[in-house]
Amino acid sequence: MNETSDKQKISTGQYSNAPNQSVFQGVLYTFHGGVHPEEHKKASSGRPIMPVFIPTEIIVSVQQHIGEAGRPCVAVGDHVDTGQIIAQADGYMSVAAHAPTSGTVTAIAPHPVPHPSGLPGLCIHIQPDGKNTWMARTPTDYHNTHPSTLRNLLRDMGVAGLGGAVFPTFIKLNPGKIKKVPTLLLNGGECEPWITCDDAIMREHAEGILQGAAVMRHLLQSNRVLVGIEDNKPEAIAAMSAATSQVDFPVEIVSIPTLYPSGGAKQMIKIITGKEVPSGGRSTDVGVAIFNVGTSLAVHRAINHGEPLISRVVTVTGNVGLPHNREVLIGTPINELLALAGGHPEPVTGSLMGGPMMGFELADTAAPVVKATNCILVKSGRLFPAPPPAMECIRCTRCADACPADLQPQELYWFSKSKHFDKAQQYSLFDCIECGCCSYVCPSHIPLVNYYRYAKSEISTLKSAERAANLARERFESRTARLERDQRERAERLAQKSAIKPTPDTDAAATIQAALARTQAQADEPKV
């Protein structure tokens, strides 16, 4: 379903009359494909963000971000203050995790975590004391702090991308060799149906979001700041536009047409700048750094208030009596969050973390809220009827028309299903953003994304096994080389010793050796 022709400019941008706001000078572009699923956003967007609550138990997963898990640095029985580091960043691609409230560590053990695999993960359990005693919070003067110190601070404050990818933010804020990234783009697209948490924070925390952008702009040396927001969020656009007068740099608020998945990073960049991020490349390759608006707010709180990332806004919606957005402590058991959602009008048929397009089924609602938890969507048979049985692919190519990454989903399906993973990679499997547009339009109801996830996971497993085998081989070869070198060096040392200072023993041995040789020579002489 190609909504508009690709590479076509679709309109000029929109902007408000706020005093400090620059006029958006560009035109808007469209991306290939995209779909218009029912939005269902009004259910939760009509209420203000509900306040945080302290649950009966806090369960903090040490793996909440892309990269290496955090390393627990507390022990069972320890008292912890709110905001205290309980798991340190471990490795380059890692961020810290913190106590979301004060209390006592009761266990460090596996627990269900929200993950598509349904497998448990290592968690730090805290029994809250109800006092919420904060550790010292120290704001940082970022203008007078070295960039690497600021980035390390963000790592230790646990800031990771809150748009779903949970990529460590401090890494994205390092421009590296290029020294500066000209354009900073804040992503307020929030195109996934049902989810309204970003809409809510843009309406209620617009200034904080832009203060976070000020820090990021400083680190990236960006000279242009843009905020992309879908035009189905007029209140957020108005609030963000008004907040531009509160910062001392120009910000362009860009209202973009509502089309799923315009909130995808590559799609947002294409819409607003017309630039295509190359296959396998990064947004900085086209001079753009893109961050979710929630991440920007987290950066503001970390730097300007000295508060680590211990809570986030979560949309609770679907089959609940009180659909809403709430500030939720990281580590809150999802079932305790659901208990505050006014019950379930219809029989529950499951719950998703995320939306219906990109979310995944929660295996256990005892799992805690993690940094990636943007939405808990409770299902009923009426809201989410079971899909009809999948049928054969009829090669209609509707999936290709809808694919925002301009892939051939039907080919990826065949290659994934038949385990021709090399071919799937040749067809750019890893450019697939798992948006679900192809499954959404498929008349044969094939759960295409499941096949791509399966193929990606198999390829990753094979690559890990290959890496492990290569590592083992390298270790073996290096050990063998070391043993041979040691042996050679020992022999050389012995030879040197012999040459320098012959001992009586060695003289005797040489005499015996010579006698033996003579005897052998006599024995070998022909007898006549």
Ligand code: SF4
């Ligand atoms: S996968 Fe579905 S949408 Fe794609 S070609 Fe086959 S039947 Fe059509």
Ligand code: SF4
């Ligand atoms: S899930 Fe992947 S293949 Fe399907 S439409 Fe989205 S990007 Fe394309």
